[in-house]
Amino acid sequence: MKAIVFHEQGGVEKLRYEDVPNPKINRDEVLVRVRACAVNRLDLRARRDRPEVAPMPHILGSDVAGDVAEVGSEAFTSSTDASPPACWEAEGLGLRAHIKVGERVVIFPCINCGYCVDCINGDESLCDNQKVLGFQTNGGYAEFVKAPERNIIPISDEISYAEAAAVPITFLTAWHMLITRANLNAGEDVLILSAGSGVGSAALQIAKLSGARVFATASTEEKLARAKEFGADFAINYKEVDFSDVVKQLTKGRGVDVVFEHVGADTFEQSINSLAKNGRLVTCGVTSGNMARINIRYIYQKQLSIIGSALGNKRELVKILKLVEQGKLKPIIDQILPLEKAAYAHRLMEDRNHFGKLILAPNPAI
Ligand SMILES: NC(=O)c1ccc[n+]([C@@H]2O[C@H](COP(=O)([O-])OP(=O)(O)OC[C@H]3O[C@@H](n4cnc5c(N)ncnc54)[C@H](OP(=O)(O)O)[C@@H]3O)[C@@H](O)[C@H]2O)c1
Ligand SMILES: [Zn+2]
Known part of the structure; x- marks a missing residue:
């Protein structure tokens, strides 16, 4: 697949548009074909000098919207007979039971452990083992990205990929x-x-x-x-x-x-x-x-x-997406650029002339 990769930290010139192998999913993961990925200020710091960045070479991108391309064998999908409990549905948390190939989704960017005291208490944003997609894992400046199945949230047809990608981190x-x-x-x-x-x-x-x-x-x-x-x-x-x-x-x-x-x-x-x-x-x-x-x-x-305050919890993102779907919150997009223009997008953000989000979109034909 095509991706924007940096092999060492530094200026925008370190961002290269390259061919890299597609991510291989584990049994509890989902592969997403990226349709839109937002640029965040964190990406600039990660590219420049943040020591937490992993793996190297690295693919940035925490805010991803796209289509499910592959679902791991242990992911809880629509092929599973079990229906989600009604209370999950009511909270919008049972959405994962519907994940199937081709579905339009957004990725909750905080990959939390699920078993530490803070996760159990429902304060996932305090998880000590948290990894942020595209920061401590490879992210969405690419044609495909993988994430744990529990991080995948289906989106309605009312929300465009670019709008959905503009939501999570901000x-x-x-x-x-x-x-x-x-x-x-x-x-x-x-x-x-x-x-x-x-x-x-x-x-x-x-x-x-x-x-x-x-x-x-x-x-x-x-x-x-x-x-x-x-x-x-x-x-x-x-x-x-x-x-x-x-x-x-x-x-x-x-x-x-x-x-x-x-x-x-x-x-x-x-x-x-x-x-x-x-x-x-x-x-x-x-x-x-x-x-x-x-x-x-x-x-x-x-x-x-x-x-x-730092990031937030999945239940908050589900609520926000509902409000976006209802038109009560509106993701603000400054402009949508092709993926290969990532370095240009970083420059635009550094020059601080944007209002709202800069979005990268890989070639939709692929
Ligand atoms: N902890 C978390 O969970 C979390 C999550 C998301 C973002 N953040 C942080 O929140 C901040 C904003 O992130 P963002 O993605 O919204 O950034 P952004 O879209 O790039 O906006 C940053 C804005 O800050 C203003 N600014 C003021 N002083 C500045 C300076 N010295 N250098 C550059 N810009 C300056 C500029 O607007 P004006 O020119 O109009 O002042 C600039 O456009 C970042 O520090 C980011 O790391 C934290
Ligand atoms: Zn945890």
């Missing part, structure tokens, strides 16, 4: 941050940093769907206009002003209830300053660096909470 992360970790409520004020980012553009919609009032930041007027199109109540160009000052003005000195952080070093102090009393800052990333200044006095005087 919407799952944003949902886990805002709904599960920060417990965002209707009527609250939420500040979403860099709302044109993959996670930010998902968070914007989740926050609006939750009935929150949204303050969005971005570095260009064009991105701010798009953020408004997608429902932001206020859009702030943080390159021109201290966004915490503007947030304070717009909230009559109060601040926001929740800050959605993923930028890190450059913004963390202003993010803390933007919070109202009892406010929650929820963070998943450090795009601009790990180390931040914090005025500790603000934290205890205003009784703030700083909440960490």
